[in-house]
Amino acid sequence: MSIIFSPLASLRQIRLTPSREDGIPQDLEDDLRTYGAQLIQEAGRLAKLPQVAMATAQILFQRFWYVSSMKQFGIRDIGMGALYLATKLEECPMRLRDLVNVYDLLHQRSNYLLEHSSSSSSTTFPKFTYLPMAYSSSRFYDLKNAMVISEMQVLKRLGFNVQVQLPYGTLVSYCQMLGLVGNQEKGIVENAWGLLNDSLQTSLPALFSPSTLAASTIFLSVHQIGHPLPDRWWELFDVDQKDMVVVCGTILKLYERLDERTGARAWRMSEKTEQSLGVARINLSLSSKDIRATGKPSSPEPLNFYVHAYAYT
Structure with missing residues (x-):
């Protein structure tokens, strides 16, 4: 029977992560890790993906920051790449276009909440309306390219060791x-x-x-x-x-x-x-x-x- 190996961070990586080595405080790194994992979970729910795909993506996301710095890569981009890769690993693939649209929706909603929470003291906001991107727009192609590049970076930085044993x-x-x-x-x-x-x-x-x-x-x-x-x-x-x-x-x-x-x-x-x-x-x-x-x-x-x-x- 084959054994699935779960790679763990080394003692040196725990002591000094690449992000902290670049001057990012530990509390900020923890918050960004949490934010990126929550984005993956929310995107997976909106895309109606199984929980195993979202969990696999979150584990790959957490591993990535022990070999790479948050100064070099964006939280959202790496989350997109990890989730796109996880859909392939868990044999529940989805169209790249759909995943780009889901993350764009989350981005627009986040900006909407930030804008209204800072501009008004009232807790009642106008209803959020999502404005889909045109598939021929430069923004769509930028997000699509960022997702593909991020997926390749996750594979490269983790040495293609993307086996995940879920708990x-x-x-x-x-x-x-x-x-x-x-x-x-x-x-x-x-x-x-x-x-x-x-x-x-x-x-x-x-x-x-x-x-x-x-x-x-x-x-x-x-x-x-x-x-x-x-x-x-x-x-x-x-x-x-x-x-x-x-x-x-x-x-x-x-x-x-x-x-x-x-x-x-x-x-x-x-x-x-x-x-x-x-x-x-x-x-x-x-x-x-x-x-x-x-x-x-x-x-x-x-x-x-x-x-x-x-x-x-």
Whole structure:
């Protein structure tokens, strides 16, 4: 049986991404990663693509920024190229023209919202109307060429290693082994599935294996709903607790960044969950044991991930 290999970022790429090497702050890079992944998700929904195509595109998108800088390539263009490539990989191809139109619609709608939100204090705007491009216009050909070039850049920069192992099957298998599938009234599996989708808006798919992502989202889901599980159940799946802490903290930080924009509180880590993780403040130090499953080289120096104390309060 063939094994699908999921390439992960190296320790050097994690420490200093090409974008941060070019002077882009980490917070800005995280926000741009999230924005590009959300564009891919929205474009895929408008184009009625299957979720596997959108997830594959988001993972390729996140990998790309560990080998390329955001100063050299546009977020929208690389997202278009990744989604166009993913439709071929997942055998759900769509016409290039249709995908260009979808991204143009999203671009026009974004400009419309920015224009009206800055020009008026009222929350009631005129209805947005999409103005399609003429297929003979220079704008259409510019977008089409940008998509084709971006697809080639994704292939080139990733060394044509575009195999993606999606974590959804792993999530379902783990839930079945833990007896969570029968708890449909609690929505544990559905909640974990949603958390897994949201994790694709961060760099996590390029840092951790599908098994770690699946176990971490199950952990967050069962603690949010309050469903008991055996102690240290993640060891059954050979998942390291420190890796799971990093994944959970990154997802919570994503929600916190979104909360700052909306003014709402999407998630709050309970004290019980914090105690289960065994950490309220973490300065994660990688050793050869910690990173054996991820394949990243060992380092005696502490590596500051995205986990901070405020993610657990």
